[in-house]
Amino acid sequence: MLSLALRDGVRLRALEVWHAQEFAAHLDRAREHIRPWVGAAFVTDDVAGARATLRRYGESGAADGARLYGIWRDGVLVGGVMYVHFSEALGSCEIGCWLEPSAEGQGLVTAACGALLDWAFTARGLHRAEWHCRADNARSSAVAERLGMSLEGVRREAWPYEGRRYDKQLWAVLAPEYAHPGG
Numbered sequence: 001m002l003s004l005a006l007r008d009g010v011r012l013r014a015l016e017v018w019h020a021q022e023f024a025a026h027l028d029r030a031r032e033h034i035r036p037w038v039g040a041a042f043v044t045d046d047v048a049g050a051r052a053t054l055r056r057y058g059e060s061g062a063a064d065g066a067r068l069y070g071i072w073r074d075g076v077l078v079g080g081v082m083y084v085h086f087s088e089a090l091g092s093c094e095i096g097c098w099l100e101p102s103a104e105g106q107g108l109v110t111a112a113c114g115a116l117l118d119w120a121f122t123a124r125g126l127h128r129a130e131w132h133c134r135a136d137n138a139r140s141s142a143v144a145e146r147l148g149m150s151l152e153g154v155r156r157e158a159w160p161y162e163g164r165r166y167d168k169q170l171w172a173v174l175a176p177e178y179a180h181p182g183g
């Protein structure tokens with residue numbers, strides 16, 4: 001199995017259709033924690049829904065578009081990161097992330113997103129990586145900042161959730177600005 005060691009006991013690898021059962025069990029642990037902050041279509045509530053998400057990303061990845069990766073800590077799927085969008089033609093991508101509560105506060109997502117930025121900028125020659133989040137999602141904004149992204153603007157009331165509309169932040173980093181870990 002191809003996977004990348006992020007640190008001792010923590011691995012990043014493609015999250016694929018065959019993980020549907022494991023992904024659904026993880027979502028059971030993560031659902032209420034992530035629901036306010038991620039796209040509604042991502043928060044499915046059974047194995048069929050989880051499989052549909054994995055299949056959608058798998059098909060998109062096969063077309064060199066969006067891709068999904070899981071973070072396994074001590075063999076347990078605890079979260080993940082994704083290219084929400086990936087376009088070689090435009091030279092840009094958007095990165096997203098989530099964790100179940102037990103995995104917060106350990107730097108796992110910052111490390112995993114660093115791997116995605118490395119691949120996008122170094123292996124694929126992209127120029128720009130974006131990060132979109134609810135403006136009141138302080139933990140998400142903090143990840144964008146740790147990745148060296150700049151806040152480029154706020155789309156006012158662009159995020160509807162449970163009858164209210166929230167502002168949405170747009171963060172981004174350009175390839176020449178990105179400080180490669182250890183480099």
Ligand SMILES: CC(C)(COP(=O)(O)OP(=O)(O)OC[C@H]1O[C@@H](n2cnc3c(N)ncnc32)[C@H](O)[C@@H]1OP(=O)(O)O)[C@@H](O)C(=O)NCCC(=O)NCCS
Nearest residue numbers: 034037097098099104105106107108109110132133139140
């Ligand atoms: C957004 C989210 C993934 C951020 O998780 P996180 O654990 O705060 O982010 P990281 O994995 O980068 O970890 C950073 C934290 O680990 C700590 N940390 C520990 N070791 C670290 C290390 N080696 N490197 C970096 N940070 C480390 C940092 O101090 C920070 O903790 P603090 O904020 O309490 O100071 C998480 O809050 C989440 O899943 N939220 C719900 C879903 C969501 O909002 N997704 C994003 C949608 S835009």
